[in-house]
Amino acid sequence: MRRTTRFRQLVEQPEILAMPGVHDALSARIAAEAGFPAVVMGGFAATASLLGEPDTSQLSLSELADHYARLCDAVDIPVFADADTGFGNVTNVARTIRLLERAGVGGLFIEDQVFPKRCGHTAGKAVIPAEEMVAKIKAAVDSRQDADLVLMARTDALAVEGIDQAIERINLYREAGADLLFVEAPRDRNDMRRILDEAPGHHLANMVEFGLTPEMTAAELEEIGFAVAIWPVSSVLAVTKTLRALFADLRQAGTTRHLHDRLVGFKDFTDLVGLPRVRQREQDCLDAARALVSEGK
Numbered sequence: 001m002r003r004t005t006r007f008r009q010l011v012e013q014p015e016i017l018a019m020p021g022v023h024d025a026l027s028a029r030i031a032a033e034a035g036f037p038a039v040v041m042g043g044f045a046a047t048a049s050l051l052g053e054p055d056t057s058q059l060s061l062s063e064l065a066d067h068y069a070r071l072c073d074a075v076d077i078p079v080f081a082d083a084d085t086g087f088g089n090v091t092n093v094a095r096t097i098r099l100l101e102r103a104g105v106g107g108l109f110i111e112d113q114v115f116p117k118r119c120g121h122t123a124g125k126a127v128i129p130a131e132e133m134v135a136k137i138k139a140a141v142d143s144r145q146d147a148d149l150v151l152m153a154r155t156d157a158l159a160v161e162g163i164d165q166a167i168e169r170i171n172l173y174r175e176a177g178a179d180l181l182f183v184e185a186p187r188d189r190n191d192m193r194r195i196l197d198e199a200p201g202h203h204l205a206n207m208v209e210f211g212l213t214p215e216m217t218a219a220e221l222e223e224i225g226f227a228v229a230i231w232p233v234s235s236v237l238a239v240t241k242t243l244r245a246l247f248a249d250l251r252q253a254g255t256t257r258h259l260h261d262r263l264v265g266f267k268d269f270t271d272l273v274g275l276p277r278v279r280q281r282e283q284d285c286l287d288a289a290r291a292l293v294s295e296g297k
Contacts, residue, residue, distance in 0.1 A: 004148040007106030010037055011144065011180060011202055016222035021232035023049040023239070024067075025074035029272060031235075032075045040080040041071060044119055049236065057116030061087045061096055069103040078106025080150075080230075085117055086110040089132075090139035097143040107150030109182060109285040112157065112169065121185055123210040125156050130169050134176045136264060138250035141177035142251035156185070163191055170199045179191060180204055181241055185212040192224055202227035209237060259276055 010017045019038050023045035031039045045053040046067055051058060059067075064084070081100050086093035093110065100108050111117065112133040114126040122246055127133075133153070140151050147186050153173035158166035163186075170181050182204040186192045192213075196203055200253070205226040207215055209262040221229045242262075270276070 002070075002145045002146070002148060003076075003106040003235055004150070005076040007038055007080065007100075008148045008150050008179070010078070011107070011227055016218050016226055017079060018218040019228065019230045021045055021230060021235055022071065023236050026273070027069045027235045027239075028071045028075045028079065032077050033272065036077065037193065037294070038078040038080060039071075040082075040230045040232055041068070042082040043084055043117075043133045044233050045236045046082070055117075055119045057084060059084075061092075061099060065099040065103045068100060068105055072104030079104070081105040081108040083108045083110045085113055085115045085128075086136050086140070088115070092136050092138045093136045094143040097140050097149075098145075101145055101149060105149075107152065107180070109152035109154050109180070110140060110156035111184075112173075121208050121213075123159075125159055127155070127157050127160050130172055133169070134172055137173055137176040137178055137228075150179045151177065152180035154182040154184055158183055158191075159185055163194065167195060167198045170195070174199065182206065187212055188214060189216075189224070192226075196225040204228040204230065207231045208233055269293045 017038065018036070019040045020031045020034075020036055022031050022039045022041050027041050028041075042055075043057075043059065043064075046064060047053050047055050047059055050063065050067060064082075068079060068081050081103070083096050083100060086096050087284055096110075097108070106149065112127045112130070114128055118125050133155075137151070144151065153170065153176075155166050155169045155171050155173065166183050170183055174181055179202065181199060181201050183195050183199075184206060187194060192205070203226050205216070205220075205221045205228070206213060207229060209231075218229050246256075246259065246262065249259055264272075
């Protein structure tokens with residue numbers, strides 16, 4: 001089954017799809033090992049991982065597509081991609097769709113912020129006119145080669161224009177062809193319920209630790225009516241805290257001998273990244289080559 005088809009099934013199933021945020025191929029493998037059926041990588045995590053910079057539209061389309069391709073090569077489960085603002089107008093959106101489809105993602109989303117965008121839980125955001133975003137969504141729908149590729153529309157209008165306009169926009173985006181809907185940063189459960197009540201369709205909840213939206217469990221979000229829930233920055237926040245502590249201890253002690261309980265074993269790590277599989281493939285190829293040479297003598 002194509003990963004696009006599988007991802008669409010996961011979005012449309014009665015149970016909520018809970019996805020962890022990852023930031024590179026290794027974290028994607030760890031999420032798959034934990035049993036998650038799909039993962040998401042947003043611009044916040046990708047920019048932090050690749051550049052060590054904030055999420056301010058600094059990554060180019062090609063850099064992002066290459067990064068997603070590495071994630072898709074590393075795992076068999078669907079990867080949900082952040083296509084930022086589509087990197088321009090409808091012409092740019094069409095190319096964005098082509099490159100991310102080629103990378104192998106199961107679905108992707110574009111947002112209606114002005115470029116360069118800001119992280120959805122920071123101040124100072126601005127949005128483009130609704131008709132421009134509708135045009136981008138139509139371009140995305142027309143450009144996808146795989147009809148099962150899930151296209152999500154995100155609006156940041158709630159922080160800029162209020163909840164009424166956010167709901168109006170997301171309904172327009174659904175009518176334009178978006179398969180999944182995302183109103184960023186509602187401040188309470190009442191707003192979350194109102195969005196779902198007044199905008200029919202499949203909705204995504206964004207659980208950003210220390211962010212503007214109240215943190216809820218997947219079960220609580222499912223009860224409200226969300227189809228998808230993501231935790232997009234958890235991995236980079238966890239890695240940052242872990243490495244800060246590790247490097248501080250190493251700097252002070254000059255050794256990691258006392259830190260082994262905080263490290264995965266070397267064999268466990270090589271098993272995770274597939275070294276036994278690589279070695280077996282090498283041996284199989286060598287054995288086949290020897291057999292062929294032997295037959296030719």
